[in-house]
């Protein structure tokens with residue numbers, strides 16, 4: 001049974017590390033190191049309860065680097081889905097790029113391949129108009145490459161991203177929020 005097509009405008013795509021959970025310059029290498037922000041779990045649940053499709057698109061070069069494996073990553077995402085379900089919401093789909101920067105893949109953000117795969121697997125023809133929330137410039141660029149509206153959060157590497165790219169805080173392209181909860185508050189307030 002093909003999935004019913006979803007209007008992209010009701011889609012929010014989230015980067016993972018630094019948006020949903022604490023990031024680390026040493027990578028998030030184990031389930032014990034996977035520490036979701038409570039505000040983010042609640043925000044995802046609120047979004048999905050309000051009828052939005054929530055998905056995750058994450059670079060996980062730590063796999064290519066040998067820091068952890070697909071089984072460990074799957075355990076992290078099982079934990080994430082369980083926390084969101086316990087909060088009364090759901091994540092429609094999670095996609096990841098397991099490759100390293102020198103592997104020449106087409107799915108490592110800022111390339112658009114990961115988001116394109118997400119759209120295909122969600123049955124969405126065009127991601128134009130959906131929201132892409134990240135803490136790194138590559139998240140925003142990957143989203144813009146497929147027509148998403150970019151949102152930068154200050155959590156994770158967000159402050160560092162803003163310091164390196166101050167134009168992002170002033171332009172009318174990019175919305176900036178302290179955290180995912182702040183973006184969701186804003187988004188849901190503007191929705192009928």
Ligand SMILES: O=P(O)(O)OC[C@@H](O)[C@H]1O[C@@H](OP(=O)(O)O)[C@@H](O)[C@@H](O)[C@@H]1O
Nearest residue numbers: 015016017024025027028058059060061
């Ligand atoms: O933010 P998302 O895409 O969910 O995941 C980022 C992680 O895969 C890691 O990405 C790495 O970048 P390199 O892959 O080494 O360039 C570093 O930034 C790490 O600190 C970070 O934990």
Ligand SMILES: [Mg+2]
Nearest residue numbers: 015017018135
């Ligand atoms: Mg990130």
Ligand SMILES: [Zn+2]
Nearest residue numbers: 097099105107
């Ligand atoms: Zn890849």
